Amino acid sequence: MKFMKIAAAAATSIALLAGSAQAEDKPVVGLIMKSLANEFFQNMLEGAKEHEKKRGDYELRAVGMQNETDFESQINAVENFITQGVDAIVIAPADSRAMVRPLKRAMEAGIVVINFDVSLDAEAKKQQGVELAFVGPDNRGGAKLAGDALGELLGAGSKVVIIEGNPGADNANERRLGFEASVEDYKLDLVDSRTAHWETEEANTVFSNILTAHPDIQGVMAANDSMAIGVVKALESAGRKDITVVGFDNIPAVGPMIKDGRMLATVDQFGQDMAANSIDLALDVIAGGPQLEGWVKTPIELVTNK
Template identity: 70%
Template sequence: MKFAHLIAASILVGTLAMPAASFAADKPVVGLVMKSLANEFFKNMLEGAKAHEAKRGDYTLKAVGMQSETDVETQINAIESFITQKVDAIVVAPSDSRALVPPIKRAVDAGITVVNFDVALDDKAKEEAGLKLAFVGPDNREGAKMAGDALAKKLGAGAKVVIIEGNPGADNAAQRKLGFMDSVAAGKLDLLDSRTAHWETEEANTVFSNMLTAHPDIQGVMAANDSMVLGVVKAIEAAGKTGKIEVVGFDNIPAVQPLLKEKKLLATVDQFGQQMAANAIDKALGVVAGGKPLEGWVKTEIKLVTSDDVK
């Protein structure tokens, strides 16, 4: 897989190498560094940003995505390429909260306005690098707690639950797990097991089936994203326990809408990804136009979605 990433990286960098002169001189240029466009969530986010560019019409958008969630090189290369092109602002959703700090520092030092969104950079890494940067994005931990609390409310104290985690090492995965753990503590749930399924449907199906064998009395599942919810729900069906195990997820992707409707999924969390990049771009352009620099954590909207929200 590493090879594939390298190849993808070089292709993407190649497309970036286009001369900066091709940008319209009067409009500010915003470089958008996205995560995996193979993920529907980010694909939608990018489309939201493009619509936003067309709507505002007063800036030029250069967007770069990567091939998979863990493809750090591509993002670093993209930022370095944007520095070379002297863009006015870089809006970045880091794939790794530490590895991206040095290139972002270089961008800031080069006088580029940088806005960090979706996943926050690591505070300690920022401090060590002497980088001060605001974060624009949702509170994943808070979102996960909303979903977890919904589960706790439904099941009541003492209910036996498990967590299906995202990629180990990914910041949003870690935050969501913390949020679920908050709910476990607050709702006095009994956490039986917590394992990763690397965000993937098939792996979630396999891992959860096996967890269910080891703990046949599971009552609730907290999955760190909705792709994994699809696998979990299927495993519950296969075990003939539909309706006996409640599931909560995260992201509110289209594929889980039928599950919400059929109440196979209790709740998920919408962080309005479509607008997230656009919001961050707005904030960046504000600074470029002479506005006050951003500080701390600019939180964006999150919302719990249940069957009531599905028509």
């Protein structure tokens, strides 16, 4: 008797795994994110879960990765979702080239695919003959907003440095290009540009050393807020109050720093809503709406203490 119960339970859960999309009427959306160890994606997941509860007319299945570059498990996740027969896959690709082929297979299986956060490589898409819109923020534009705020304050000829994200990561690249555009527009003097791999402690160390080499710098553009915190701490221990810092992401920890002027600005790309908004777009397409095209830009906003 007990055995039968277990068997029944097992059968039910297998059925659930195999695709409850047919069993229930609600469409199933598979959400694939990058590292959940990253605050940004963690918040995004929370936002998506709330969104599922609020809308109540779809079923969310979310997966995250071990780390930022773990694209193999993203490929596996796509394949699993194809097997499960989900109605839509909403994905923040860990690699803009490697993910094109598995997503093409998903589209061929009739699944609505929404690419958000990081855009798939245009060249790779063309090669595979894939037409896919991108839903996401303009990282370069966002970085330029922060860079411009710095440039406006400091004026032409001011010496600045850039603290970059992981070399090779698309968003790191875009943000660096955005900062560099500000440097050009405001005729700033870029004295050094180095990576601190998105991390506070490394940014603290790297920036202290840059400051020793170039004591006359006036501004710092950090590609994320975690690194900006490291820079601010380095400035505090060096006793320098004359150097202006801007960051990116608007994580809660920089709130107090913006408020008391230790940081000039950061950029909010509303990560919490980004997955939820992409799911909305996916559900519209499932409901028979038109396919998305080109770049659906999501909001970004400069955050200052004004």
